[in-house]
Amino acid sequence: MIRTEELLLNVGPQHPSTHGVFRIIVKLDGEIITEATPVMGYLHRGTEKLAENLNFTQIIPYTDRMDYVSAMTNNYVLVHAVEKLMGLEIPERAEFLRLIVMELQRVASHMVWWGTYLLDIGALSPFLYAFNDRERILQLFNELCGARLTYNYMRVGGVKWDAPDGWIDKVKEFVRSMHGKLEEYDNLASGNEILLSRIKGVGAYDAETAIAYGLSGANLRSTGVKWDLRKNEPYSLYDRFEFDVPVGTNGDCYDRYLLRLEEMRQSLRILEQALEQFPEGGETMGKVPRVIRPPAGEIYVRIESPRGEIGCYIVSKGKAEPYRLKFRRPSFVNLQILPKLLVGESMTNLVTILGGIDIVLGEVDC
Amino acid sequence: MSGEDRREESAKLNETKGEERRETEEEAPTEGSAGTSAEGAGTTPTDAPAEGDNREDVPSAEADSGAAGAGADPNGRKPEGEEQASAPKQVQAAAEPKTGPVDAKQAAEGEPAAPPAKAAEEAAAPAASSAGGEAPVRRQETDEEKAARRKAALEAREAAKAAAAQGAARPEAAGGAAAAGRNPAAAAGRAAPAAADAPPPPPSPNQPRLDRAAQLLRELVNEDAVEEASINEPNDHLPTLVIKRDRWQACAGLFRSHPELNIDYLRNVAGVDHETHMEVIYHLLSLDSGHNYAVKVRTDRESPSVPSVTPIWPTANWNEREIYDLLGIDFPGHPDLRRIMMPDDWVGHPLRKDYAPLDPEV
Numbered sequence: 001m002i003r004t005e006e007l008l009l010n011v012g013p014q015h016p017s018t019h020g021v022f023r024i025i026v027k028l029d030g031e032i033i034t035e036a037t038p039v040m041g042y043l044h045r046g047t048e049k050l051a052e053n054l055n056f057t058q059i060i061p062y063t064d065r066m067d068y069v070s071a072m073t074n075n076y077v078l079v080h081a082v083e084k085l086m087g088l089e090i091p092e093r094a095e096f097l098r099l100i101v102m103e104l105q106r107v108a109s110h111m112v113w114w115g116t117y118l119l120d121i122g123a124l125s126p127f128l129y130a131f132n133d134r135e136r137i138l139q140l141f142n143e144l145c146g147a148r149l150t151y152n153y154m155r156v157g158g159v160k161w162d163a164p165d166g167w168i169d170k171v172k173e174f175v176r177s178m179h180g181k182l183e184e185y186d187n188l189a190s191g192n193e194i195l196l197s198r199i200k201g202v203g204a205y206d207a208e209t210a211i212a213y214g215l216s217g218a219n220l221r222s223t224g225v226k227w228d229l230r231k232n233e234p235y236s237l238y239d240r241f242e243f244d245v246p247v248g249t250n251g252d253c254y255d256r257y258l259l260r261l262e263e264m265r266q267s268l269r270i271l272e273q274a275l276e277q278f279p280e281g282g283e284t285m286g287k288v289p290r291v292i293r294p295p296a297g298e299i300y301v302r303i304e305s306p307r308g309e310i311g312c313y314i315v316s317k318g319k320a321e322p323y324r325l326k327f328r329r330p331s332f333v334n335l336q337i338l339p340k341l342l343v344g345e346s347m348t349n350l351v352t353i354l355g356g357i358d359i360v361l362g363e364v365d366c
Numbered sequence: 367m368s369g370e371d372r373r374e375e376s377a378k379l380n381e382t383k384g385e386e387r388r389e390t391e392e393e394a395p396t397e398g399s400a401g402t403s404a405e406g407a408g409t410t411p412t413d414a415p416a417e418g419d420n421r422e423d424v425p426s427a428e429a430d431s432g433a434a435g436a437g438a439d440p441n442g443r444k445p446e447g448e449e450q451a452s453a454p455k456q457v458q459a460a461a462e463p464k465t466g467p468v469d470a471k472q473a474a475e476g477e478p479a480a481p482p483a484k485a486a487e488e489a490a491a492p493a494a495s496s497a498g499g500e501a502p503v504r505r506q507e508t509d510e511e512k513a514a515r516r517k518a519a520l521e522a523r524e525a526a527k528a529a530a531a532q533g534a535a536r537p538e539a540a541g542g543a544a545a546a547g548r549n550p551a552a553a554a555g556r557a558a559p560a561a562a563d564a565p566p567p568p569p570s571p572n573q574p575r576l577d578r579a580a581q582l583l584r585e586l587v588n589e590d591a592v593e594e595a596s597i598n599e600p601n602d603h604l605p606t607l608v609i610k611r612d613r614w615q616a617c618a619g620l621f622r623s624h625p626e627l628n629i630d631y632l633r634n635v636a637g638v639d640h641e642t643h644m645e646v647i648y649h650l651l652s653l654d655s656g657h658n659y660a661v662k663v664r665t666d667r668e669s670p671s672v673p674s675v676t677p678i679w680p681t682a683n684w685n686e687r688e689i690y691d692l693l694g695i696d697f698p699g700h701p702d703l704r705r706i707m708m709p710d711d712w713v714g715h716p717l718r719k720d721y722a723p724l725d726p727e728v
Contacts, residue, residue: 041707048692049716085600211630211653214681227653299601300634300649300660313636313647324717326636328649336684365707 004030009347013042017120017351020361024338024354028347036342036350038335043365051325056082056156056292059325064150066327067363069112072098072105072141073305075154077327080235081301081312082156085294093282094158099236100171100274101141101153103267107178108137109306110260110267113358117257118189120355121198126189133181136174143167157288168278175271182264190261196254203341203353204252213337216330217308218263219357222248222255229304236303241273253356260358263306293320300328307331307358331363570597576605579659582624583609587616598660606660614663615673615699621650621659622678628652629659632679637689639719644670644695665695674699692717 012023021042027035047066051059056078063074076098083090090098115130138148145153145161153160189195207223220227228245230238246262248255296318302311311328334357341353570576580595594608609617621629633649643664650659663672674697676682686697687706694715697703705712713724 041705041709044707046716087600212680214632214679225653232656297600298598298647300604300647301601302633309633311634311649313634313649315638324636324638326634328634328636332684332688333681336681 006034011350013039018354018361019116019359020364022359022361022364024342024350026342026347026350031346031348033342033345033347033350036339038338040335040361040364043361045366047366048325048327051322053321055320056294056322059322060154061150061152063327064152065362066329066366067305067307067310067331067360068149069360070105070109070306071149071151072101072153073303073310075151076102076236077301077303077305077310077312079154079156080303081299081314082292082294084301085297085299085314085316086156086292088157088286088288090286091158091283093162093279094284094286095237096274096278097159097163097284098154099238100271100278101144101151102236103271103274104137104140104171106267106306107264107271108134110264111137113260113306114185114257117355117358118195120351121195123189123192123195126185129181129185129188133178140167140171140174143170155285155288156292158283158285162284168275171271172275175268175275178268179265182261182268185261190258199253199257199352199356201250202253202345202349203356204250205337205341206251209337209340210251213340214333215308215337216334217304217306217358218256218259219308219334219337221246222259223251224249229302229309233302235301237274238270240277241270243267243269253352256356256358291320293318302328305330307360307363308334327366329363329366331359331361332366335359335364570599570603572597572603572605575657576607579605579627580607582626583607583613583617583620586620586624588613591617593664601660602658604658604660606662608662608664611663611665611672614661615675617661618648618673618675618678621661627657627659628654630654632675632681632685633658635682635685635689637693637695637717639667639693639717641667641719643667644693646672646689646695648675669696670694671696671698673697674703676700691715694718 007028009026009028010023011026012018013021018024023039023042025037025039026033045065047062050062054062060075060078063078064071066074082088111130111134115127115134118126141151141153142148143164144167145151147153205223207225210220210223210225216227224247226245226247229235230243231245243266246259246266248259294314294316296316298313298315300311300313302309304310308330309328310330313324313326313328314322315324317323338354338357342350345353576595576597580592583591588610591610591613592607593610596606598604598606621627629650629652631651631653633651634647635649636647638645638647644667646663646665648661648663650661651657665672670693672695674682674686676686676697677699683701684706686700687703689695690697690700690703691705691707692715704710708716714721716723
């Protein structure tokens, strides 16, 4: 007589498909997950606590290390919050540079996602394509600010380095060639039957659930909710450019896959316009007091990072250090829906669903 | 581009960056010496206001990292470390004796009616007093000065309060008064006029929305539900409500279900230790109308507890766990209130202002 038994399986914290130090304890009935409990905090560095003893310029490098796949947007959310609290004016050239690097970063971040997601599912070669092209963006960043991953590029009031001679032309060249590359990505994987059978209809949820769980970014838009902070609550110069906000219909992993590919195309569109309008000369640093001391008050700003709404809440008591700094991290919030999605799925889909959410553990744990 | 080309190019680039750094480095000391000349014994008091102006114009990037760039590797990471180590000292030394004039200047800006000569006089006063000594880095305060400062701060606070009562509480005016409070010479005669002169600001575009929300909460939940209602002007005129702790659960339900408010999206939950009390801030959003609200719930520090809103917005689940973990605020009604970031056997709540690690070695 065959006896069935409940199996408790520990996945992670060191497991390639958890994309960092993330652990899930799953209860299995055969191959079907009956319960999943995420465990995190392995990468908790206490950024918010550390920030309370640092001045705002010193906090910027810490934001690089939260979402290290998209450090530029993290830089931006902090300096944007401080600038808004102080009512600072940012020179146009600096704002253009910020927008260009943020959109390049979005493309780079989605490339990492695309490559590693397909790797999770079992396709090795897309990873190589994606990282090869991403390397060109990192090279551009390296030329701009001397770092490949943790840029520490933005400052309260502007950016640290002006674009070196010829840099804008190099970005233009990259954007031109990237259109063809995205087509190549599509041809390589998007219609692949194995991929479709693995991700189509998997990990689906409706708009109501997505909103209740506070999902943002592609996770929210895949359900058909047209919500992109670049359009709905414009910041920086996004209201000057034309771009579409793609939305899905089924809210499954396949929709999220298509959305992220489409978002790369839209980012290239923004980049084309921004590079065309890039001002010839001008300052890259606004008029900022030597000691950055925002007035007493509080502020919550949010921007659209590649993973969704990243927010920064600052309570200032008029000192050079924040009294309290809190980051709303999209990875952390988006990950909450995981246990709900996993119940009733097979063990193989765990990797598919987790990968589809697109988390970065540095940001989950902060 | 071949690998070799790229290397060559990046080497070239590093070279140019190095040059830039050297330039900024050369500049920095000149700026520093110009900036600190107010301390010099030979400076006449009349120079001081001009110094203040100068200081405002100096971009900070030069100051805080240009100086630290010496011998830094082009990678951009190392200068940061050096910056942390050396720059604060320099910046502090340069800035501290001058806090007076700049504050006075800011205060003067907050009060457009003040004659420029008066502002200049006030600005000069502290600079002159520090110029008398051997250019002290941190001036010792005498008892009289301390008392005067306390008095001035008190006056400034009261003036700000009076302004708020008049409904003319411009944040700049309040800020100006507070800044003046740090400067005894400037504050004494000025705090009151600053408050009186401020013209009534135009009402915020979001004021009707705030009033309506407060009215709904008072009518449909309880008369005492809303403790305070204000507009957070720098934050895009964000309507901010302080809600009584005991009423929060009912209010949250109303926010969610009332067709006029229709808050379906909880953006962010943050906890703050204010030392006198704890506070939980909810940033709410209605995706349909795009309306934003901030709600604060205050609780005492000894046994902090705020009703959980996880049953209303499931996204609050991990956020509340995080706040419980790091600040020790209890959320009755939460389905699974455990630590989320720190290990389960951790002692204490790290984000509290008085947190001391159990084992300092950890």
